[in-house]
Amino acid sequence: MEQKRCVLGGLCCKFKAHLLMILVQLGYSILYFITEASFIHGLNPYVYVTYRCTVAGLALLPFAYFLERKMRPKLTLALFLEIFVLSLLGVSLSLNMYFASLKYTNPTFVTVMYNTVSSMTFVLAVILRIEVINLRKPQSIAKVAGTLVSFGGIMIVTLYRGPIIRNVWPPLIHIHKNDHIHEEWLKGSLLVVASCVAWAIWYVMQAYSLKRYPAQLSLTTWMALLGGVQSAVFTVIVDHNISAWTIGFNIDLGSILYGGVVGSGLLIFIQLWCTEEKGPVFVTMFNPLPTILVAVLSYFIVGDKLHLGCIAGAMIVVIGMYLLIWGKEDQEDDDNINSSNEQFKGSTNDPQKQSIAGIVESPFDL
Numbered sequence: 001m002e003q004k005r006c007v008l009g010g011l012c013c014k015f016k017a018h019l020l021m022i023l024v025q026l027g028y029s030i031l032y033f034i035t036e037a038s039f040i041h042g043l044n045p046y047v048y049v050t051y052r053c054t055v056a057g058l059a060l061l062p063f064a065y066f067l068e069r070k071m072r073p074k075l076t077l078a079l080f081l082e083i084f085v086l087s088l089l090g091v092s093l094s095l096n097m098y099f100a101s102l103k104y105t106n107p108t109f110v111t112v113m114y115n116t117v118s119s120m121t122f123v124l125a126v127i128l129r130i131e132v133i134n135l136r137k138p139q140s141i142a143k144v145a146g147t148l149v150s151f152g153g154i155m156i157v158t159l160y161r162g163p164i165i166r167n168v169w170p171p172l173i174h175i176h177k178n179d180h181i182h183e184e185w186l187k188g189s190l191l192v193v194a195s196c197v198a199w200a201i202w203y204v205m206q207a208y209s210l211k212r213y214p215a216q217l218s219l220t221t222w223m224a225l226l227g228g229v230q231s232a233v234f235t236v237i238v239d240h241n242i243s244a245w246t247i248g249f250n251i252d253l254g255s256i257l258y259g260g261v262v263g264s265g266l267l268i269f270i271q272l273w274c275t276e277e278k279g280p281v282f283v284t285m286f287n288p289l290p291t292i293l294v295a296v297l298s299y300f301i302v303g304d305k306l307h308l309g310c311i312a313g314a315m316i317v318v319i320g321m322y323l324l325i326w327g328k329e330d331q332e333d334d335d336n337i338n339s340s341n342e343q344f345k346g347s348t349n350d351p352q353k354q355s356i357a358g359i360v361e362s363p364f365d366l
Contacts, residue, residue, distance in 0.1 A: 017274045017282070018325070024267045024274075025289035031255075031263045032111070032294055038255035044244040045099035046235040048256060051247070053091055053228035055260025057221055060269070064221040072215040079213060083222045086209055090202030091227030091264065096234060097195035104188025111291050112154055113192045118287045118324075119147050120200035125281050130207055139327045143281075146323030150288055153316030162308030165299075203280040206272060216272040224264050285324045288317040 039045060064072075073079075101110055122143070125131035133140045213219050247253050274283050292314045 017278050020270050021274055021283065021286040022289065024270050025286050026293060027262055027267050029290045029293035029297060031259055032290065033297065034251070034255045034258055038252045039099075039102070041251050043247075043252040043255065044235075044239060044241075045102070046096055046231065046239060047244050048252075048259070049092065049095045049099065050228055050231040050235055051256045052095075052259040052264050053224050053231055055256060056264035056268075057225035057228055059261045060217060060221040060224065060265050064215070064217040068215040068218050072218050073213055082205075082209060083213070083219065084226055086202060086205055086219075087223040087226035088230055089198045089205065091223050092230035092234065094195045094198040094202065095227075096231060097191045097198070101188040101191035101195065104191070110188075110192050111294055113189075114196060114199075114287060114290070116151070116154065116193075117196045117199045117203070118281075118285060119151055120196060121203045122147050122281050124200055124204045125279075128204060130204065130279065131281055142323045142327030146320045146325075146327060148320070149323060150317050150320030153313045153318075153320060154288070154291075156309055156313035156316060160309035160313070162310075162312070164307055165311070203275070203283060206275045207280050210272065210276045214276070216276065217269060220265065220269045220272060223268070224260075227264070281324075285321055288314075288321055291317065 035048070038048065098110065098114075122131065126133055131143075133144065135141060135144070209219065210216070247256065271283050295310050295314060
């Protein structure tokens with residue numbers, strides 16, 4: 001019995017980042033339904049982003065101040081400007097474009113397009129030498145193939161609907177939706193693509209920012225507060241309706257609190273931790289999961305129509321995701337073995353080799 005507990009504890013420790021990222025994507029999937037319900041109720045998307053970021057920053061501020069008081073580095077002007085750009089890309093700009101695109105497209109299209117962030121991040125990481133690709137190694141081939149397979153699954157979900165699968169029981173939760181698709185599809189597509197590009201750059205920038213500002217909780221707090229200020233300025237410019245800022249004790253308040261404390265606070269903090277531990281591409285590997293989770297929850301809980309193309313595409317996306325994870329994990333094991341051998345040789349033959357290897361080694365060299 002004790003041995004089984006040790007084995008289970010070892011597996012949980014080894015795959016802790018994987019389990020946390022699955023929980024993150026589940027949290028985002030739940031956020032999708034709560035947010036959609038509040039928008040249908042009449043909540044302004046730009047006001048929602050502003051309140052959500054502000055709530056997240058205020059909720060995390062005391063924890064960041066006391067828990068990271070000793071490890072938080074000095075905030076210089078250059079570092080503040082870097083965090084400002086980081087919050088602009090990953091919080092205010094990306095979220096506002098993301099929700100604005102819903103006006104011109106539909107939620108399914110936006111959710112599916114979000115999965116391209118993984119491929120964009122992978123390409124940026126390769127260009128910036130955060131990810132090292134060697135097509136002579138099976139691990140690199142698996143990562144490239146996994147990216148292409150996931151993208152293929154996304155294309156199937158987008159382009160092929162197929163026959164409708166009947167609901168097995170009446171919906172448990174009723175959400176009155178407007179099925180009307182707006183005409184400005186190109187405008188919405190450009191907005192969601194732009195938001196995905198911003199998120200991809202944000203994921204890559206995190207890898208560099210965490211080296212100079214390793215206080216993850218404080219960094220999350222700064223991004224949330226700055227994102228709220230940036231979004232407020234943007235909202236005042238594009239919407240002059242003062243009554244839009246009034247929030248009642250209803251689904252609007254619930255979506256803001258959940259989106260702020262969980263969506264823009266806790267989930268981003270977990271992503272930062274996983275980025276530091278595993279790298280930016282590992283974090284974006286799990287982006288296809290919300291599409292699957294939203295489809296399943298929509299079918300069994302909300303009672304939405306589920307098409308065969310969605311199931312087929314989702315299965316292909318999962319295969320691609322596991323190819324990526326296998327390629328990353330297998331190459332990490334090889335790198336750890338090689339690193340141990342180099343350190344052993346350096347300690348027995350040349351004392352300088354070990355320190356040089358430690359300097360040259362990149363934490364995201366996959």
